[in-house]
Amino acid sequence: MYKQLEQYFKERTSIDDASLAIVTSNFKPLKTKRNEVLCGIGQVCKNFYFINEGCLRMYEIDPKGNEITAYFALEDQIMSAITSFVLQKPSRDFLVSIVPSDLLVISRDSFFKLIATVPEFQMVYSQFMEFAFIHSQMRIYSFLGMEGIDKLKWVMEHEPKLLTRISSKAVASYLGMTNSTLSKLRAQL
Secondary structure, X not given: OOHHHHHHHHHHOOOOHHHHHHHHHOOEEEEEOOOEEEEOOOOOOOEEEEEEEOOEEEEEEOOOOOEEEEEEEOOOOEEOOXXXXXXXXXXXXXXXXXXXXXXXXXXXXXXXXXXXXXXXXXXXXXXXXXXXXXXXXXXXXXXXXXXXXXXXXXXXXXXXXXXXXXXXXXXXXXXXXXXXXXXXXXXXX
């Protein structure tokens, strides 16, 4: 169960076996059901997740009741309702396991203790935050003024697994369009 997490750290850092053992000992296995809420709107996020198998989705609901997806994480990725996790403020988002998933979870306290004591853990966290910022900026700037077909092409180029692994309704919410619009655009390609 910890093999993927160990590989994740080995690919991103030059972590030694002793430090890796400390890191993995702080993660606990968690099996989730389809659509299980890991953090809800208004809750304070207390955990960070590594996905061994499955998919997590972070989304909010706009004033009209529409779901707006901010991010998906698939196997060998890490995820949390990061704003709530860091600031310890109520979340504006839902963090949901959209399919039955095998996760490794670390509590916030353990997470920040590792940041303070294991430099490679700090490095992975920094890489995650950099990626999250860059991904967010790319989506914002790429999607501003883009036509729907161009948004779909962007996802096909940058995140192709989403189109085969995630429901079209969830992908449509990620692209800021309706499911029927997404279906029409897919038919054009």
